Amino acid sequence: MAAKSKNELILGIDLGGTKTLVGVVDRDGRILGRGKLSTPSHQGGDAIVDVIARAAETAILESGRAFDEVGLAGIGSPGPLDVEKGMILFSANMDVVNYPLAAKLSERLGVPTVLRNDVRASCYAEWKLGAGKGMNNLLGAFVGTGLGGCLIIDGKLHVGHDGNAGEIGHIKAKPNGAKCGCGLRGCLEVYASKTGLVRRFAKARKRDVNSQLFRVWNGPDQKLKSRYLAECYKSGDSLVLQELQRAANYLGGSLGGLVNLLAPDAVILGGGVSLALGEPWLNWVRAAAKEHMLVIPEDREVILPAALGDDAGVLGAALLASESVAGKK
Numbered sequence: 001m002a003a004k005s006k007n008e009l010i011l012g013i014d015l016g017g018t019k020t021l022v023g024v025v026d027r028d029g030r031i032l033g034r035g036k037l038s039t040p041s042h043q044g045g046d047a048i049v050d051v052i053a054r055a056a057e058t059a060i061l062e063s064g065r066a067f068d069e070v071g072l073a074g075i076g077s078p079g080p081l082d083v084e085k086g087m088i089l090f091s092a093n094m095d096v097v098n099y100p101l102a103a104k105l106s107e108r109l110g111v112p113t114v115l116r117n118d119v120r121a122s123c124y125a126e127w128k129l130g131a132g133k134g135m136n137n138l139l140g141a142f143v144g145t146g147l148g149g150c151l152i153i154d155g156k157l158h159v160g161h162d163g164n165a166g167e168i169g170h171i172k173a174k175p176n177g178a179k180c181g182c183g184l185r186g187c188l189e190v191y192a193s194k195t196g197l198v199r200r201f202a203k204a205r206k207r208d209v210n211s212q213l214f215r216v217w218n219g220p221d222q223k224l225k226s227r228y229l230a231e232c233y234k235s236g237d238s239l240v241l242q243e244l245q246r247a248a249n250y251l252g253g254s255l256g257g258l259v260n261l262l263a264p265d266a267v268i269l270g271g272g273v274s275l276a277l278g279e280p281w282l283n284w285v286r287a288a289a290k291e292h293m294l295v296i297p298e299d300r301e302v303i304l305p306a307a308l309g310d311d312a313g314v315l316g317a318a319l320l321a322s323e324s325v326a327g328k329k
């Protein structure tokens, strides 16, 4: 299939609460150039469009290609979103309300732009190009500030009747549990994400618990970087070890139940926290999952680490945009 050289490139955009990554992606899923800027989270939608456009210029420059070779853009964004309208409805981490991001960006970049959920984009990339390549049934669990998920069933991204399937973060993990950012109580995200850890660490800090973490993190007003968790974990800080183990138990327990429900080829464990903590965290989650799995395969691990790291969001946004356009033909 010989694509015209004009329009053959896709801009993959990973819009996060902290940073915005843009990649120039070719039709084979290779990133040819990258741009990265801080997200102006509290300056409204137009400022975000501006930053994306500037990061895109850097990425195109680095790729050595020309802007008119770009035919399409895909954005992975935190939600909730109205995917059909290309709109961010609101966001816990950015001051944006009912903002038509896809249309505004399309106008700015001069190419059709497709908006999708960020976790689903990352997961999709792991399926097509990463840890889940070649598999037909996958569950993705991405642990970062929140806990996002995604489902591939019988070789298709499963979106459900309203397009929002895959929200594993809002499975009930504890009756009458703590309130979640979504408004419900006892969601898994409250126990197995950075938001949940922040809540626990803030309590411990009030109780004057001694922890190395409190030398670098001054409480909930400051961002809890995954790197801090990894450093404290490596030096054996008892509070951090205890809380991470607790989070892994909650996450693994739910994943075990979901494996029983779905019988996936694999569960892909990704996200900033999983990436920073690596193998030991993966093994805790695996152990907790096995305690709740009806069948434990002897010849393989069901829970696998994500393979694409920071590139997953950019690649997934580009792939989903490409698929969305192809689907409309």
Ligand SMILES: [Zn+2]
Pocket: 169, 170, 180, 181, 182, 183, 184, 187, 189
């Ligand atoms: Zn929730």
